[in-house]
Amino acid sequence: MPKRTFDREFKLQVVRQLVNGEKRLSQLCREHSLCQTLVRRWREQYDAHGELAWSNAGGSHVERDAEARVAALEAALGRAHLEIEFLRHALKQLEKRGSVPGRNGK
Numbered sequence: 001m002p003k004r005t006f007d008r009e010f011k012l013q014v015v016r017q018l019v020n021g022e023k024r025l026s027q028l029c030r031e032h033s034l035c036q037t038l039v040r041r042w043r044e045q046y047d048a049h050g051e052l053a054w055s056n057a058g059g060s061h062v063e064r065d066a067e068a069r070v071a072a073l074e075a076a077l078g079r080a081h082l083e084i085e086f087l088r089h090a091l092k093q094l095e096k097r098g099s100v101p102g103r104n105g106k
Contacts, residue, residue: 008054014039015046015053 014032017023018039029036045053 011042011054012046012051015042018043019046 014028014034018025018028023031025036025039028034029039042053
């Protein structure tokens, strides 16, 4: 049996009915052939993010953490690149003065 996917509006509809007391968990699960664990997870996500749950604007913690991690790594890479360029320049200056032992066959 293929895995089903549910769009944002469907999830919101189900969770709103649960939160507002319109329908009980077991009734919603029976009507839509859903697992109670899944609907409980949706409820937790709705409680945490409200109407922004499952929207791109809200973003998930994993996505935000990944974006922050990428930004931190990019910044570190930029600093490392600058440091390497600085050290290359300093080494060239020392080589011009002949102050670097063991380089250029000396």
